[in-house]
Amino acid sequence: MSDLLERLRGRGWRLTAQRRVVAEVLDGDHVHLTADEVHARAAARLPEISRATVYNTLGELVSLGEVIEVATDGRAKRYDPNAHRPHQHLVCSRCGAIRDVHPSGDLLSDLPSSERFGFTVSEVEVTYRGLCPNCATA
Amino acid sequence: MSDLLERLRGRGWRLTAQRRVVAEVLDGDHVHLTADEVHARAAARLPEISRATVYNTLGELVSLGEVIEVATDGRAKRYDPNAHRPHQHLVCSRCGAIRDVHPSGDLLSDLPSSERFGFTVSEVEVTYRGLCPNCATA
């Protein structure tokens, strides 16, 4: 994660306590926190951090390509720091658990040109849904 | 669309002017209106229709399986009356235009069991993104 801070600094990012804490909270694999969760965890370390700063910082990380926004349920967006390895998401329909997954094959090529309506298609976003092991047995 | 009204009536749906107008507004192909847009168009025909009724009716149509909820951008949900033919969505990253598309192949089978983490996977939702012909040339 200090890699991340170094990269950001190299791009002229002013390094403040608030930004450092937000970046640290987002560290790890299979992390998919809402802005509110990020704020709560950041506030545990830096009590006076404001919601606006969390939103600003998340927005900056997203536009710098360091974090991905995921909208799996139409409610709050989630923020995924695993931005450097392309992946998709597997979501439990009951409890909302999220895993990063790597489908095989070229997802873009599944869309024949007759189905592209003249669009220049550049990205695919896939959400697999089902029940996680816990919810399936419960 | 009168098919739809007939089907709903057959399921014990009480047919009111408000519900009829909402159903009519949603008629057509490649229709992906937000609740607010549905309300605006419904109100053009039935000025006293309330937001709550539009939300209630949309919610009922969704749970009856006649309309699909689509969340392409993390903002307002969109409502897609094309619920009887499975399809995915192609979205313009600039103007937000949406088309229904039909990818080839079995999208579920692209996720190897080693990437399922014990989940029972039952659905896939795909959003293709790119530029529509208008936005690509502009």
Added chain:
DNA sequence: TCCTACGCTAGACAGAGTCTAAGTCAAGAA
């Protein structure tokens, strides 16, 4: 025609996110 349970309305409320004005401070310059 009458009844009544279901549907409708206005408006309050809630959650997620954005914006603004004023104060603060990181980091380069001297």
Added chain:
DNA sequence: TTCTTGACTTAGACTCTGTCTAGCGTAGGA
């Protein structure tokens, strides 16, 4: 080290989407 300045942060108001409630209205059966 101290100064300076513009970028950053804050609190809180505001917007947008969506939900809920209490009381009124009405579709459709008897």
